[in-house]
Amino acid sequence: MLALYKQKLRALRDVKYVFAFAMNTRQGQINYHLVFASQHPLGLEKMKEAMKAVDKTGSYSFSDDTVGQELLKFDFDAPSEWAVKMQAALSGAWRPYAAYRDYALNETPFINPKAMLEHLKKSGQVQVRWRGEPAKRGFPEEKITAILISK
16 A cells, blocks of 8 residues: 555656655554655655654664565665665666666665665676766765666
8 A cells, every 4th residue: 555655646746756654653563654755856855864863773664665575674874785676676777876866765765875886886886977087985976977787
């Protein structure tokens, strides 16, 4: 039902960003889902920042209805599992940075794809087309024309 609701929200005019936060009781049971939808990536970025600020322990979770697993905990310090999922979803084609940003916002607890891209870069699975000179560190959006993740 949650997946259908998110699908219907994304079908609304200009809604591109939808994310479901599972709100749990003190006993760890799902109380309800807080579903956030936005027309602009900044709205979802700010919502994720607010959720992270409320509970830095990571006890908030979100619902990932695409992998057959009801709840996944936020873990902002461990991008490896999310990097694998991003690789599976987006590998094999050159894509603009925005495609990776949108994936990170809609499908992961992260605000941007940088930690996941760094993880994949360490294993040589990321290629970047740069505007001008390559960045010495990180993935500055304004310097990137396209990114390719190997399969």
